[in-house]
Amino acid sequence: xxxxxxxxxxxxxxxxxxxxxxxxxxxxxxxxxxxxxxxxxxxxxxxxxxxxxxxxxxxxxxxxxxxxxxxxxxxxxxxxxxxxxxxxxxxxxxxxxxxxxxxxxxxxxxxxxxxxxxxxxxxxxxxxxxxxxxxxxxxxxxxxxxxxxxxxxxxxxxxxxxxxxxxxxxxxx
Numbered sequence: 001x002x003x004x005x006x007x008x009x010x011x012x013x014x015x016x017x018x019x020x021x022x023x024x025x026x027x028x029x030x031x032x033x034x035x036x037x038x039x040x041x042x043x044x045x046x047x048x049x050x051x052x053x054x055x056x057x058x059x060x061x062x063x064x065x066x067x068x069x070x071x072x073x074x075x076x077x078x079x080x081x082x083x084x085x086x087x088x089x090x091x092x093x094x095x096x097x098x099x100x101x102x103x104x105x106x107x108x109x110x111x112x113x114x115x116x117x118x119x120x121x122x123x124x125x126x127x128x129x130x131x132x133x134x135x136x137x138x139x140x141x142x143x144x145x146x147x148x149x150x151x152x153x154x155x156x157x158x159x160x161x162x163x164x165x166x167x168x169x170x171x172x173x
Contacts, residue, residue, distance in 0.1 A: 037069040037151025052085035066093040068152040073109035079118035093132030138168040
């Protein structure tokens with residue numbers, strides 16, 4: 001009798017989980033801006049790879065990738081990753097200030113930039129991070145974009161402090 005009760009509870013649990021999964025998978029994809037410091041360590045590459053996988057499965061739409069690190073390899077690395085995942089035209093922005101600027105330990109960024117195809121060869125080829133944020137956000141409905149930050153909060157701070165511009169009459173706040 002006890003085994004039968006456990007079996008029934010397990011069946012009910014599986015039905016509830018299956019129902020929850022169906023509801024979850026039926027939701028609209030999350031629109032994302034991915035903000036990263038990309039160079040000091042490898043966690044950002046893993047996070048961005050997971051985001052691209054979610055986009056491939058229809059669970060996310062990547063609107064832009066943005067670097068909060070102004071070091072010279074950040075834009076080319078983002079371009080390599082976006083190209084590798086078949087999104088070479090994904091908008092890329094970068095902090096256009098001298099700091100923060102952190103190099104990659106063991107020069108891993110130089111290695112992947114040399115070995116993999118990409119369109120953006122330098123930080124100069126990318127848009128200013130705050131301008132890109134404002135451009136993308138102004139084209140989306142209110143509260144419809146999720147910002148994922150893996151690194152410094154410099155871009156978010158600068159976005160909040162930004163004023164009206166060619167993309168929006170609103171302030172960053």
